[in-house]
Amino acid sequence: MENQKNLILAVVLSIVVLLIFDFFFKPKKDEILKDEMSTKADLSNNDIINKSNEGLEPSLKGLSSDVTDNLKEIKEERVFFDMKRIKGSINLYGATLDDIILKDHRNSLDKDSTQVRVLSRENSESPYLIRMGWASNNTTEMPGKNTLWKTNKKQYKDSEKIILTWKNKDNILFKREIFIDENFMFTVNDFIGNNSDKTLNVSNYSYIQRRNYRPANKFFILHEGPLGVFNETLKEVSYDEIEEKGTISEKSTNGWIGITDHYWQVSIFPKTDESFKARFKNIKNQKNSIQVDFINENLKILKPGETISSSSYIFAGAKEVELIDRYMEDLKISKFDLSIDFGWFYFLTKPLFYALNYLANLFSNFGIGIIVLTFFIRILMFPLANKSFKSMNNMRILTPEIQRIRERFKDDKTRMNQEMFKLYKDKKINPAAGCLPILIQIPIFFALYKVLFVSIEMRHAPFFGWIKDLSAPDPTSIFNLFGLIAWDPPSILGIGIWPIIMGATMYLQQKLNPPPPDPIQAKIFLMLPFIFTFLLATFPAGMVIYWTFNNVLSIAQQAFLLKKQEQQRK
DSSP: OHHHHHHHHHHHHHHHHHHHHHHHHSOOOOOOOOOOOOBOOOOOOHHHHHHOTTOSOOOOBTOOOOBOSOGGGOOOOEEEEEOSSEEEEEETBTTEEEEEEEEEEESSSOTTSOEEEEEBOTTSSSOEEEEEEEEESSSSOOOOTTOBOBOSOSEEETTOOEEEEEEOTTOEEEEEEEEEOSSSEEEEEEEEEEOSSOOEEEEEEEEEEEOSOOOSSOOTTSOOEEEEEETTEEEEOOHHHHHHHSEEEEEEESOEEEEEOSSEEEEEEEOTTSEEEEEEEEOTTOTTOEEEEEEESSOEEEOTTOEEEEEEEEEEEEOOHHHHHHHHHHTTOTTGGGGSOOOTTHHHHHHHHHHHHHHHHHHTOHHHHHHHHHHHHHHHTHHHHHHHHHHHHHHHHHHHHHHHHHHHTTTOHHHHHHHHHHHHHHHTOOTTGGGHHHHHHHHHHHHHHHHHHHOGGGTTOOOSTTOOOTTSOOOOOGGGGGGTSSOOOOGGGOOOHHHHHHHHHHHHHHHTSOOOSSHHHHHHHHHHHHHHHHHHTTSOHHHHHHHHHHHHHHHHHHHHHHHHHHHHHO
């Protein structure tokens, strides 16, 4: 009885977990509101604040980020770049980086589909842009969003450094060198040459603006939106939280701030040895519009005839795990790998990813990698599973004796439990042992689900046949005879071939377990394969393939042990 109770409990918990997954992880459409109004967002520096007679936070010249509601007022003059993995342009007005396209990522499996756009121009429906430069409390003119920078070329290619210059009326020269590596990292070196007779107090800044945007798909399992690492701690902020609080401030040394999507990310980094003040800020009077920014807290004093420089970085591209890890190590970026949301089981999820990625590269197929990984996981769990299966098979043998005890002491529950406990003790059987493989697989299941859902490496990864994307559900459905009927059933009826195969293997595995003596329990267990078939039909195909082959290996292992026990009894 205790064995059945524990097993039912484990199964019920698994179903509850899967139901939670199904409820929270399904994308929910969120209408994108459009409200373009004028606003102004300013950064400030503590050293400058302390010098303010009024004790208020003053605006820093050159750092105003005015938002216009008139697209005709947006000035454009562009310099273009076409590098190894990205292409785009910079608006010379404000030296604004607002146009980046990823050359080797597309929006769908169709080879002719558009390439993924990371940053969008200011005159687009949802502007997504980066500006950076110098801020000062001096009276001298600083470059701003309407400043027209100059360049010697209009088109830059691989390994070419983009050079921008601007000189103000006081003969102070501003120079910017932008180097784009072979992937998605921008190194930005800013210089100021003070050819005037003034002493300047300056501090470098960077900010990202994203306007008229909210994620269309909200996933409980995945953070999409503003985030950063400050003092070795990851901070994730929702759009709703920024809207509610207005501004969220942080201070740190060696950190970063940015905005992340499911597979893409835009982040800005000061030099790792410099302290900075960062903010998550709602753009006032605009719906669904935010700004993330930082300003260096180390105020630089520039005397006449001197030149100073500052370096910062921009990441704008795909969240490829190995690439992110390499940037973290090479550039000493604090916990940059946390930009990929591997979740609570990080310690398990990331090793699983690397194992799966290695196997996928070895066999040139992520689906085969999943199958091989499943096999290795079963090997690691074999001792425990072996013990569990032996216990369950022993329970099968004891079923007649258990039934006799229940009938004999059906009116005395206390005595019945005592006799059953004595029977388990005499036969050296643990009634709960059969639940252990299920319970242990739950964190592995969660971790693997994270890998399949979060990793861009799984995006559009094919298997064989009709599975063209292992990160998406099986596209077939039994309710249109797997495509023979010209009808697109609703998602709830999307029971594909692989979920059906998974349900069949689960049913076969169940038949090898000792049957519950209680008829109600037997009916519940009989329904479980059908329930799981419906639940897992909405999961990524890679997850269903893993579950299927795990069932197949469990069936093979249990059948082998049954045969071995029968031979021993003879």
